[in-house]
Every structure is written in structure tokens, then in C-alpha cells.
Amino acid sequence: MPNAIPNRAIVLFGATGFTGRLVLAEARRRGLSPVLAGRNEAALKELAESAGGAEIRVGDPERAASLEGIFEGAGVVINCTGPFLRLGEPVLAAAIAQGAHYLDTTGEQEWIRRAVERHSAEAERRGLTAVPAHAFEYAPGDCAARIAIESTPGAVSLEVFNRAEGFGTSRGTKKSALEAMRLPTLSLVAGELVAERTAAHRATVRFPDDERHRVGISFGGGEVLSARRHGAMIREARTYLVVPEAAAFVLPTLTRIAIPLLDTPVGAWLERRIDAGSFGPGPERERQPWWIQARVRTSSGAGRRLTVSGRDIYGVTAVIAVSGACALLEGRALRAGVVSSAQAFDPRSVLAELEPHGATWREDPL
Numbered sequence: 001m002p003n004a005i006p007n008r009a010i011v012l013f014g015a016t017g018f019t020g021r022l023v024l025a026e027a028r029r030r031g032l033s034p035v036l037a038g039r040n041e042a043a044l045k046e047l048a049e050s051a052g053g054a055e056i057r058v059g060d061p062e063r064a065a066s067l068e069g070i071f072e073g074a075g076v077v078i079n080c081t082g083p084f085l086r087l088g089e090p091v092l093a094a095a096i097a098q099g100a101h102y103l104d105t106t107g108e109q110e111w112i113r114r115a116v117e118r119h120s121a122e123a124e125r126r127g128l129t130a131v132p133a134h135a136f137e138y139a140p141g142d143c144a145a146r147i148a149i150e151s152t153p154g155a156v157s158l159e160v161f162n163r164a165e166g167f168g169t170s171r172g173t174k175k176s177a178l179e180a181m182r183l184p185t186l187s188l189v190a191g192e193l194v195a196e197r198t199a200a201h202r203a204t205v206r207f208p209d210d211e212r213h214r215v216g217i218s219f220g221g222g223e224v225l226s227a228r229r230h231g232a233m234i235r236e237a238r239t240y241l242v243v244p245e246a247a248a249f250v251l252p253t254l255t256r257i258a259i260p261l262l263d264t265p266v267g268a269w270l271e272r273r274i275d276a277g278s279f280g281p282g283p284e285r286e287r288q289p290w291w292i293q294a295r296v297r298t299s300s301g302a303g304r305r306l307t308v309s310g311r312d313i314y315g316v317t318a319v320i321a322v323s324g325a326c327a328l329l330e331g332r333a334l335r336a337g338v339v340s341s342a343q344a345f346d347p348r349s350v351l352a353e354l355e356p357h358g359a360t361w362r363e364d365p366l
């Protein structure tokens with residue numbers, strides 16, 4: 001029965017997925033016992049047994065009525081069920097309606113925009129905090145952006161670069177990327193959010209201790225959406241994915257051809273291929289390095305870059321999600337509403353939570 005959840009408990013929705021299992025392991029490592037929730041009762045029971053016992057709750061975002069009461073008594077919901085554009089809204093709405101704080105692991109820009117637009121007022125009214133994308137994408141980038149903007153008086157532009165080496169992706173990441181690719185990228189241009197073709201823009205970046213300039217292609221990152229909350233004078237914001245130089249030349253054309261194909265049988269075929277593929281990367285993911293750089297400029301071109309680096313994108317996601325859930329339970333959220341990571345929490349604290357897991361960050365002038 002729903003009232004079996006002790007008050008202030010964590011409910012992990014999508015516990016059976018690749019990311020959900022890592023979040024569960026991280027919670028257990030800290031002595032927490034989240035309630036395991038999702039659509040598949042048999043898989044949840046099996047997972048609960050393998051974790052030495054846990055309460056389970058069954059509900060399916062594709063049947064919103066089945067989520068009634070599922071978060072009753074919960075303090076916070078961690079949602080790892082994607083694609084979020086397809087499955088996120090009923091879970092977020094249920095969490096808010098049932099009085100729980102919320103965070104999720106989305107990387108889908110349009111889902112973040114929609115969540116803020118449609119659910120922020122109600123969350124605020126109820127004194128609840130919901131943080132979409134409190135994960136590798138886009139918590140470190142958003143925190144880096146806020147710190148860099150705050151320490152650069154007169155900052156007018158933000159660029160965030162994501163780079164990962166030997167990056168193996170989970171089935172869920174591939175499916176969400178496919179879903180997000182159908183939509184244009186949002187960038188901030190002259191103070192307005194503008195829809196652009198993904199990969200339409202290129203920019204170069206240098207990471208500290210790296211001899212080379214790297215090339216990034218534009219994609220829809222979450223940091224763009226919160227940039228003006230971090231600095232009211234920010235007029236331009238774009239997010240970039242660092243890719244091999246040759247790919248940066250081919251991808252603009254390739255995406256122009258490929259994206260319309262996603263709405264034909266080719267899209268359905270691709271999704272079937274992803275479903276038949278591997279669950280996620282093996283243990284080698286723990287060694288895979290990543291870098292995120294927020295670059296902020298004033299109108300004179302001066303500014304600073306804040307670089308966060310570490311290893312293991314999925315492991316870091318689990319650390320960020322569980323740390324965020326603990327902060328929400330402990331009443332450390334800075335505001336109510338649907339907000340970004342660096343609006344919800346002190347950005348330095350979010351980055352500091354990653355340090356025991358090998359992440360470091362540094363600030364340099366441009």
C-alpha cells in the first residue's frame with residue numbers, strides 16, 4: 001500500500017534501466033534504500049531481491065492513471081525513464097500533484113523547456129522544487145556557466161562545450177538522442193530563444209592541458225535555457241558537442257539529410273536496432289574521460305572559461321542524481337519551481353560533490 005513509504009523517502013522511477021541501476025547502487029553505497037518504481041513488476045521484484053530487498057511501486061507513464069498515488073509519502077522522485085519527451089510529463093505531473101520534489105536524468109532540451117513552461121507555476125505554488133537534467137548533462141555545465149557568469153561582470157555571451165573520449169552510450173541514451181534529434185536546437189540569439197538546425201554552427205575550444213584546439217558543433221543543451229537566469233545581460237548562448245575535425249565538416253550536411261528520415265520507416269527501423277542492441281557500456285566506461293567548458297565573454301571579448309573534467313559519464317550521473325535527491329530531502333534547495341541545477345542548488349556545492357569521484361574544476365581568464 002502507498003502509505004508504507006516512510007516520509008521523506010526517495011522513489012526511483014525507472015529503476016530497472018541502465019541509469020536507474022547505477023543510481024540505485026549509488027544510493028545504496030550511501031546507506032539509502034530508495035523505493036523502486038517503474039512499469040515492469042517482475043523486473044522490479046527481481047531488482048529488489050538482488051539489492052537485498054526494497055519496496056516496489058508499479059506504474060506506467062503511458063497510462064497516466066496508473067501513477068495515481070504512486071509517489072504518496074515520497075520526499076523526492078528521481079526519474080530515469082526516458083525518452084522524456086515521450087514519457088516524462090506524466091511522471092513530473094504526478095510527483096508535483098502528490099507533493100514530492102523531483103529530479104530527472106534527461107538530456108533532452110525540449111523536455112526541459114516544456115517542463116519549465118507547463119509545470120513551474122504549480123511546483124512553485126506547492127513549494128516544490130523540480131530539477132530536470134540533474135545529471136552529467138547538464139548539471140556540471142549549468143553550474144560552470146553560473147559560476148563563470150557571476151565572476152565576469154558585464155558578461156553577454158555563454159558557450160558550453162561537451163567533450164568525451166571513447167564514449168559508449170546506453171540504449172536509453174540512443175533512444176532519447178533519436179527523439180531529441182527530430183526537433184531543432186534552441187540557442188539564445190540577441191536575447192531570444194531561436195530554433196536552429198542541429199550542427200548548423202561550429203566553434204573551436206581549447207581545454208586546459210590540451211595542446212590542440214578542438215571543434216564543436218552546435219546541439220541543443222540545457223544550459224542555453226537557464227543562461228539568462230544566471231545573468232540577465234546574457235544575450236547569446238549556444239552549446240556544442242566536440243567531435244573529430246572531419247566529422248565537424250560532414251555532420252551539418254549529414255544531419256540535414258538524416259533528420260527528415262527519422263519520421264519515415266527508417267526512424268522505426270533505427271529504434272528497433274537500438275532495442276536489439278546492448279543495454280549499455282561495460283565497465284570500461286569508468287575510465288572514459290570527459291570535459292565540460294563554460295566560456296563567458298563580455299562585449300569587449302574579455303572573459304573567462306570554467307572547465308570541469310572527470311571520468312565515467314554514467315557513474316557521475318548517478319552521483320549527481322543521488323546528491324541532488326539528498327539536498328532536496330534536507331531542504332537545501334534554493335528555490336521552488338521547475339529550475340535548472342544551478343538555480344536549485346549552490347553551484348559550487350554541486351561541483352564539490354563530484355570531487356570525491358575524481359572530478360576537478362578550474363577557472364581561467366580567456
Ligand SMILES: NC(=O)c1ccc[n+]([C@@H]2O[C@H](COP(=O)([O-])OP(=O)(O)OC[C@H]3O[C@@H](n4cnc5c(N)ncnc54)[C@H](OP(=O)(O)O)[C@@H]3O)[C@@H](O)[C@H]2O)c1
Pocket residue numbers: 013014015016017018019020038039040043060061062080081082083084087105106107133135136137138170171172173174176177279280313314317
Ligand atoms: N543527462 C545525462 O547525462 C544522462 C545520463 C544517463 C542517462 N540519461 C537519460 O536517462 C534515460 C534513461 O537512460 P537509460 O540508459 O537508463 O535507459 P534504459 O536502460 O533504456 O532504461 C529506461 C528506463 O525507462 C523505462 N521505460 C522505457 N520505455 C518505457 C515505456 N514506454 N514506458 C514505461 N517505462 C519505460 C525502462 O523500463 P523497463 O525496464 O520496463 O523497460 C527503464 O526503467 C534516457 O533518457 C537517457 O538519455 C541522461
